[in-house]
Amino acid sequence: MVTRYPVAVIPGDGIGVDVIREGVRVLDLLGETTARFALDYEWFDWGTARYHQQGSYMPEDWQKILEPFQAIYFGAVGWPSVPDHVSLWGLLLPIRKAFDQYANVRPVRLLPGLHGRLVDKGPADIDFVCVRENTEGEYSGAGGRVHRGTAHEVAVQEIIFTRYATERIIRYAFDLALDQGRSSVQSVTKSNAMQFSAVFWDEVFAEVAGSFPQIRNERYLVDAMAARFVTHPESLDVVVASNLFADILTDLGGAIQGSMGMPPSANINPTRRKPSLFEPVHGSAPDIAGKGIANPLGTIWAGQMMLDFLGQKEPAALLMQAIEGVTRDGQTLTPDLGGTSTTGEVAGAVCDHIRRLVK
Numbered sequence: 256m257v258t259r260y261p262v263a264v265i266p267g268d269g270i271g272v273d274v275i276r277e278g279v280r281v282l283d284l285l286g287e288t289t290a291r292f293a294l295d296y297e298w299f300d301w302g303t304a305r306y307h308q309q310g311s312y313m314p315e316d317w318q319k320i321l322e323p324f325q326a327i328y329f330g331a332v333g334w335p336s337v338p339d340h341v342s343l344w345g346l347l348l349p350i351r352k353a354f355d356q357y358a359n360v361r362p363v364r365l366l367p368g369l370h371g372r373l374v375d376k377g378p379a380d381i382d383f384v385c386v387r388e389n390t391e392g393e394y395s396g397a398g399g400r401v402h403r404g405t406a407h408e409v410a411v412q413e414i415i416f417t418r419y420a421t422e423r424i425i426r427y428a429f430d431l432a433l434d435q436g437r438s439s440v441q442s443v444t445k446s447n448a449m450q451f452s453a454v455f456w457d458e459v460f461a462e463v464a465g466s467f468p469q470i471r472n473e474r475y476l477v478d479a480m481a482a483r484f485v486t487h488p489e490s491l492d493v494v495v496a497s498n499l500f501a502d503i504l505t506d507l508g509g510a511i512q513g514s515m516g517m518p519p520s521a522n523i524n525p526t527r528r529k530p531s532l533f534e535p536v537h538g539s540a541p542d543i544a545g546k547g548i549a550n551p552l553g554t555i556w557a558g559q560m561m562l563d564f565l566g567q568k569e570p571a572a573l574l575m576q577a578i579e580g581v582t583r584d585g586q587t588l589t590p591d592l593g594g595t596s597t598t599g600e601v602a603g604a605v606c607d608h609i610r611r612l613v614k
Contacts, residue, residue, distance in 0.1 A: 429493075
Protein backbone atom coordinates (compact mmCIF):
# COMPACT_ATOMS: atom_id res chain seq x y z
CA MET A 256 0.00 0.00 0.00
CA VAL A 257 1.33 3.41 -1.00
CA THR A 258 1.05 6.10 1.68
CA ARG A 259 0.92 9.67 0.38
CA TYR A 260 2.38 12.66 2.20
CA PRO A 261 1.89 16.37 1.35
CA VAL A 262 5.30 18.07 1.26
CA ALA A 263 6.04 21.75 0.73
CA VAL A 264 9.21 22.35 -1.31
CA ILE A 265 11.09 25.63 -0.90
CA PRO A 266 14.31 25.58 -2.96
CA GLY A 267 15.17 29.14 -1.91
CA ASP A 268 18.37 30.67 -3.26
CA GLY A 269 21.63 29.70 -4.93
CA ILE A 270 22.58 26.04 -4.80
CA GLY A 271 19.42 25.41 -2.81
CA VAL A 272 17.67 25.29 -6.20
CA ASP A 273 20.29 22.90 -7.61
CA VAL A 274 20.33 20.40 -4.74
CA ILE A 275 16.60 20.35 -3.99
CA ARG A 276 15.90 19.43 -7.61
CA GLU A 277 18.12 16.38 -7.24
CA GLY A 278 16.80 15.53 -3.79
CA VAL A 279 13.26 15.38 -5.14
CA ARG A 280 14.45 13.25 -8.05
CA VAL A 281 15.98 10.71 -5.64
CA LEU A 282 12.96 10.64 -3.32
CA ASP A 283 10.60 10.11 -6.25
CA LEU A 284 12.67 7.21 -7.54
CA LEU A 285 12.78 5.66 -4.08
CA GLY A 286 9.01 5.95 -3.73
CA GLU A 287 8.44 4.37 -7.14
CA THR A 288 10.85 1.46 -6.67
CA THR A 289 9.73 0.56 -3.15
CA ALA A 290 6.01 1.22 -3.81
CA ARG A 291 5.73 2.25 -0.15
CA PHE A 292 5.16 5.99 -0.29
CA ALA A 293 4.59 8.97 -2.56
CA LEU A 294 5.31 12.60 -1.82
CA ASP A 295 2.75 15.11 -3.09
CA TYR A 296 4.81 18.25 -3.60
CA GLU A 297 3.77 21.85 -3.78
CA TRP A 298 6.59 24.15 -4.85
CA PHE A 299 7.04 27.67 -3.50
CA ASP A 300 9.26 30.33 -5.09
CA TRP A 301 10.02 32.00 -1.76
CA GLY A 302 13.50 33.47 -1.96
CA THR A 303 15.52 36.57 -2.72
CA ALA A 304 14.04 37.03 -6.20
CA ARG A 305 10.58 37.27 -4.64
CA TYR A 306 11.94 39.68 -2.04
CA HIS A 307 13.20 42.03 -4.77
CA GLN A 308 9.97 41.76 -6.75
CA GLN A 309 7.41 41.95 -3.95
CA GLY A 310 9.25 43.24 -0.90
CA SER A 311 9.01 40.07 1.19
CA TYR A 312 10.34 36.53 1.17
CA MET A 313 6.94 35.02 1.95
CA PRO A 314 3.32 36.17 1.62
CA GLU A 315 1.58 37.48 4.73
CA ASP A 316 -0.50 34.31 5.10
CA TRP A 317 2.48 31.96 4.84
CA GLN A 318 1.60 30.14 8.07
CA LYS A 319 -1.86 29.28 6.80
CA ILE A 320 -0.35 28.10 3.51
CA LEU A 321 2.24 25.79 5.09
CA GLU A 322 0.26 24.39 8.02
CA PRO A 323 -1.51 21.60 6.04
CA PHE A 324 1.79 20.00 5.00
CA GLN A 325 3.37 17.18 6.96
CA ALA A 326 6.90 18.28 6.07
CA ILE A 327 8.85 21.05 4.39
CA TYR A 328 11.84 20.28 2.15
CA PHE A 329 14.09 23.32 2.13
CA GLY A 330 17.19 24.29 0.14
CA ALA A 331 18.97 27.45 1.29
CA VAL A 332 18.37 31.16 1.67
CA GLY A 333 20.65 34.12 1.08
CA TRP A 334 22.11 36.16 -1.75
CA PRO A 335 24.72 38.95 -1.81
CA SER A 336 22.14 41.56 -2.84
CA VAL A 337 20.38 41.29 0.54
CA PRO A 338 22.03 41.40 3.99
CA ASP A 339 22.11 37.95 5.57
CA HIS A 340 20.16 38.97 8.65
CA VAL A 341 17.33 40.20 6.41
CA SER A 342 17.14 36.98 4.38
CA LEU A 343 17.43 34.63 7.37
CA TRP A 344 14.79 36.50 9.39
CA GLY A 345 12.70 36.86 6.24
CA LEU A 346 12.32 33.15 5.53
CA LEU A 347 13.87 30.37 7.62
CA LEU A 348 13.81 31.64 11.22
CA PRO A 349 10.11 32.63 11.16
CA ILE A 350 9.20 29.10 10.01
CA ARG A 351 11.25 27.46 12.76
CA LYS A 352 9.71 29.67 15.43
CA ALA A 353 6.08 29.79 14.28
CA PHE A 354 5.89 26.02 13.86
CA ASP A 355 7.76 25.40 17.13
CA GLN A 356 10.44 23.30 15.44
CA TYR A 357 12.40 23.34 18.65
CA ALA A 358 14.65 20.33 18.04
CA ASN A 359 17.30 20.88 15.38
CA VAL A 360 18.94 17.49 14.86
CA ARG A 361 22.23 17.36 12.93
CA PRO A 362 24.11 14.07 12.49
CA VAL A 363 27.89 14.32 12.40
CA ARG A 364 29.11 11.22 10.57
CA LEU A 365 32.06 10.58 8.32
CA LEU A 366 30.53 8.26 5.75
CA PRO A 367 32.49 5.24 4.46
CA GLY A 368 34.95 6.00 1.71
CA LEU A 369 35.23 9.71 2.46
CA HIS A 370 38.47 11.27 3.65
CA GLY A 371 37.92 13.60 6.58
CA ARG A 372 40.21 16.40 7.65
CA LEU A 373 41.40 14.61 10.79
CA VAL A 374 44.46 12.38 10.67
CA ASP A 375 43.80 8.82 11.86
CA LYS A 376 40.08 9.44 12.37
CA GLY A 377 37.76 7.34 10.27
CA PRO A 378 34.03 6.56 10.07
CA ALA A 379 34.14 4.58 13.32
CA ASP A 380 35.49 7.66 15.14
CA ILE A 381 33.21 10.35 13.72
CA ASP A 382 29.67 9.21 14.42
CA PHE A 383 27.61 11.36 16.76
CA VAL A 384 24.64 13.71 16.63
CA CYS A 385 24.11 17.33 17.67
CA VAL A 386 20.83 18.52 19.14
CA ARG A 387 20.34 22.27 18.90
CA GLU A 388 17.73 24.33 20.75
CA ASN A 389 16.03 26.00 17.81
CA THR A 390 13.56 28.61 19.05
CA GLU A 391 15.22 30.95 21.55
CA GLY A 392 18.64 31.48 23.17
CA GLU A 393 20.93 33.73 21.18
CA TYR A 394 18.51 33.76 18.23
CA SER A 395 15.52 35.02 20.19
CA GLY A 396 15.49 38.26 18.24
CA ALA A 397 15.12 40.39 21.38
CA GLY A 398 17.03 43.66 21.50
CA GLY A 399 17.50 46.87 19.60
CA ARG A 400 19.65 49.89 18.79
CA VAL A 401 19.43 53.44 20.07
CA HIS A 402 21.23 56.70 19.23
CA ARG A 403 21.80 55.41 15.72
CA GLY A 404 24.47 57.19 13.74
CA THR A 405 25.91 59.01 16.73
CA ALA A 406 29.03 58.50 18.81
CA HIS A 407 26.78 57.17 21.58
CA GLU A 408 25.10 54.45 19.52
CA VAL A 409 24.21 51.35 21.51
CA ALA A 410 23.26 47.87 20.29
CA VAL A 411 21.65 45.33 22.64
CA GLN A 412 21.02 41.69 21.76
CA GLU A 413 19.29 39.72 24.49
CA ILE A 414 19.91 36.01 25.09
CA ILE A 415 16.77 34.35 26.39
CA PHE A 416 16.56 30.94 28.05
CA THR A 417 13.25 29.75 29.45
CA ARG A 418 12.97 26.72 31.71
CA TYR A 419 10.29 25.28 29.44
CA ALA A 420 12.39 25.37 26.26
CA THR A 421 15.66 24.46 27.96
CA GLU A 422 14.21 21.45 29.72
CA ARG A 423 12.41 20.09 26.67
CA ILE A 424 15.46 20.24 24.38
CA ILE A 425 17.69 18.56 26.95
CA ARG A 426 15.07 15.88 27.54
CA TYR A 427 14.82 15.43 23.76
CA ALA A 428 18.58 14.82 23.65
CA PHE A 429 18.40 12.13 26.33
CA ASP A 430 15.42 10.48 24.65
CA LEU A 431 17.32 10.48 21.35
CA ALA A 432 20.29 8.83 23.06
CA LEU A 433 18.00 6.07 24.33
CA ASP A 434 16.33 5.68 20.93
CA GLN A 435 19.65 5.38 19.11
CA GLY A 436 21.28 3.13 21.71
CA ARG A 437 23.87 5.71 22.69
CA SER A 438 25.47 5.77 26.12
CA SER A 439 26.07 9.45 26.83
CA VAL A 440 24.88 13.03 26.39
CA GLN A 441 27.28 15.97 26.33
CA SER A 442 25.99 19.43 27.26
CA VAL A 443 27.71 22.57 25.97
CA THR A 444 27.66 26.02 27.59
CA LYS A 445 30.02 28.83 28.59
CA SER A 446 29.06 28.95 32.24
CA ASN A 447 32.43 30.18 33.50
CA ALA A 448 31.75 33.52 31.80
CA MET A 449 27.96 33.60 31.35
CA GLN A 450 26.98 33.35 35.01
CA PHE A 451 23.22 33.67 34.51
CA SER A 452 21.96 32.04 31.31
CA ALA A 453 24.63 29.36 30.97
CA VAL A 454 24.62 28.44 34.65
CA PHE A 455 20.85 28.15 34.43
CA TRP A 456 21.24 25.74 31.48
CA ASP A 457 23.74 23.69 33.50
CA GLU A 458 21.32 23.44 36.40
CA VAL A 459 18.45 22.30 34.19
CA PHE A 460 20.74 19.80 32.48
CA ALA A 461 21.65 18.28 35.85
CA GLU A 462 17.98 18.02 36.80
CA VAL A 463 16.97 16.30 33.56
CA ALA A 464 20.01 14.00 33.63
CA GLY A 465 18.80 12.69 36.98
CA SER A 466 15.81 11.16 35.18
CA PHE A 467 18.11 9.15 32.89
CA PRO A 468 20.51 7.27 35.21
CA GLN A 469 21.33 4.79 32.44
CA ILE A 470 22.80 7.56 30.24
CA ARG A 471 26.14 9.09 31.21
CA ASN A 472 26.03 12.89 31.28
CA GLU A 473 28.94 15.25 30.74
CA ARG A 474 29.32 19.03 30.66
CA TYR A 475 31.74 20.99 28.50
CA LEU A 476 32.57 24.62 27.91
CA VAL A 477 32.03 25.48 24.27
CA ASP A 478 35.70 26.20 23.58
CA ALA A 479 36.71 22.85 25.06
CA MET A 480 34.02 21.12 23.01
CA ALA A 481 35.28 22.75 19.81
CA ALA A 482 38.69 21.25 20.55
CA ARG A 483 37.12 17.86 21.36
CA PHE A 484 35.38 17.79 17.97
CA VAL A 485 38.86 17.76 16.47
CA THR A 486 40.88 15.76 19.00
CA HIS A 487 38.44 13.16 20.34
CA PRO A 488 35.27 12.97 18.20
CA GLU A 489 34.96 9.28 19.09
CA SER A 490 34.14 10.30 22.70
CA LEU A 491 30.91 12.05 21.66
CA ASP A 492 27.42 10.56 21.40
CA VAL A 493 24.67 13.21 21.64
CA VAL A 494 25.82 16.81 21.96
CA VAL A 495 23.13 19.24 23.14
CA ALA A 496 23.61 22.99 23.06
CA SER A 497 21.94 26.34 22.61
CA ASN A 498 21.00 27.89 19.29
CA LEU A 499 24.27 29.72 18.65
CA PHE A 500 26.76 27.26 20.11
CA ALA A 501 25.26 24.28 18.30
CA ASP A 502 25.09 26.25 15.05
CA ILE A 503 28.82 27.00 15.20
CA LEU A 504 29.82 23.54 16.36
CA THR A 505 27.89 21.78 13.61
CA ASP A 506 29.71 23.75 10.94
CA LEU A 507 32.90 22.38 12.50
CA GLY A 508 31.16 19.03 12.37
CA GLY A 509 30.63 19.47 8.64
CA ALA A 510 34.33 20.13 8.19
CA ILE A 511 35.33 16.88 9.90
CA GLN A 512 32.71 15.03 7.82
CA GLY A 513 34.69 15.89 4.72
CA SER A 514 32.69 18.83 3.36
CA MET A 515 29.98 21.31 4.29
CA GLY A 516 28.01 19.70 1.48
CA MET A 517 27.54 16.54 3.57
CA PRO A 518 25.65 17.30 6.82
CA PRO A 519 21.84 17.21 6.87
CA SER A 520 19.53 18.95 9.30
CA ALA A 521 16.05 18.26 10.67
CA ASN A 522 14.03 21.04 12.30
CA ILE A 523 11.52 18.99 14.22
CA ASN A 524 8.24 19.72 15.95
CA PRO A 525 8.01 16.49 17.98
CA THR A 526 4.27 16.97 18.63
CA ARG A 527 3.63 16.79 14.85
CA ARG A 528 0.88 19.37 15.23
CA LYS A 529 2.83 21.61 12.86
CA PRO A 530 5.08 20.67 9.92
CA SER A 531 8.76 19.95 10.44
CA LEU A 532 11.45 21.20 8.06
CA PHE A 533 14.36 19.26 6.52
CA GLU A 534 17.36 20.91 4.89
CA PRO A 535 21.10 20.63 4.27
CA VAL A 536 23.30 22.53 6.73
CA HIS A 537 25.15 24.39 3.98
CA GLY A 538 24.14 27.80 2.72
CA SER A 539 23.31 29.12 -0.73
CA ALA A 540 26.94 29.27 -1.99
CA PRO A 541 26.44 32.01 -4.63
CA ASP A 542 29.92 31.40 -6.06
CA ILE A 543 28.95 27.96 -7.41
CA ALA A 544 25.19 28.39 -7.87
CA GLY A 545 23.96 27.11 -11.20
CA LYS A 546 27.32 25.56 -12.13
CA GLY A 547 26.15 22.02 -11.54
CA ILE A 548 28.91 21.13 -9.07
CA ALA A 549 27.14 21.54 -5.71
CA ASN A 550 27.16 18.46 -3.51
CA PRO A 551 23.58 17.10 -3.25
CA LEU A 552 24.33 14.43 -0.62
CA GLY A 553 23.50 16.64 2.38
CA THR A 554 20.12 17.44 0.82
CA ILE A 555 19.44 13.81 -0.10
CA TRP A 556 20.41 12.82 3.45
CA ALA A 557 17.98 15.45 4.78
CA GLY A 558 15.33 13.79 2.62
CA GLN A 559 16.26 10.49 4.27
CA MET A 560 15.69 12.07 7.68
CA MET A 561 12.33 13.37 6.44
CA LEU A 562 11.23 9.88 5.41
CA ASP A 563 12.31 8.47 8.76
CA PHE A 564 10.32 11.18 10.56
CA LEU A 565 7.26 10.43 8.42
CA GLY A 566 7.44 6.81 9.55
CA GLN A 567 8.88 5.33 6.36
CA LYS A 568 11.64 3.53 8.25
CA GLU A 569 12.53 0.87 5.71
CA PRO A 570 12.75 3.18 2.67
CA ALA A 571 14.73 5.64 4.81
CA ALA A 572 17.19 2.91 5.79
CA LEU A 573 17.49 1.85 2.15
CA LEU A 574 18.21 5.43 1.08
CA MET A 575 20.95 5.71 3.71
CA GLN A 576 22.48 2.52 2.32
CA ALA A 577 22.42 4.05 -1.16
CA ILE A 578 24.11 7.26 0.01
CA GLU A 579 26.79 5.23 1.78
CA GLY A 580 27.17 3.08 -1.33
CA VAL A 581 28.05 6.17 -3.37
CA THR A 582 30.59 7.45 -0.86
CA ARG A 583 32.10 3.98 -0.36
CA ASP A 584 32.58 3.52 -4.11
CA GLY A 585 34.24 6.93 -4.34
CA GLN A 586 33.73 7.05 -8.11
CA THR A 587 30.99 9.67 -8.31
CA LEU A 588 31.77 12.62 -6.04
CA THR A 589 31.54 16.38 -6.47
CA PRO A 590 34.66 18.61 -6.33
CA ASP A 591 34.25 19.46 -2.63
CA LEU A 592 34.91 15.76 -1.91
CA GLY A 593 37.83 15.51 -4.32
CA GLY A 594 35.82 14.26 -7.30
CA THR A 595 34.88 15.64 -10.70
CA SER A 596 31.22 14.64 -10.94
CA THR A 597 28.28 16.98 -11.32
CA THR A 598 25.37 17.48 -8.95
CA GLY A 599 23.12 15.45 -11.24
CA GLU A 600 25.64 12.65 -11.68
CA VAL A 601 25.94 12.16 -7.91
CA ALA A 602 22.15 12.05 -7.53
CA GLY A 603 22.05 9.61 -10.43
CA ALA A 604 24.57 7.38 -8.68
CA VAL A 605 22.36 7.35 -5.58
CA CYS A 606 19.43 6.36 -7.80
CA ASP A 607 21.48 3.52 -9.33
CA HIS A 608 22.27 2.17 -5.87
CA ILE A 609 18.59 2.33 -4.92
CA ARG A 610 17.67 0.27 -7.98
CA ARG A 611 20.30 -2.36 -7.14
CA LEU A 612 19.25 -2.53 -3.48
CA VAL A 613 15.56 -2.92 -4.30
CA LYS A 614 16.30 -5.83 -6.67
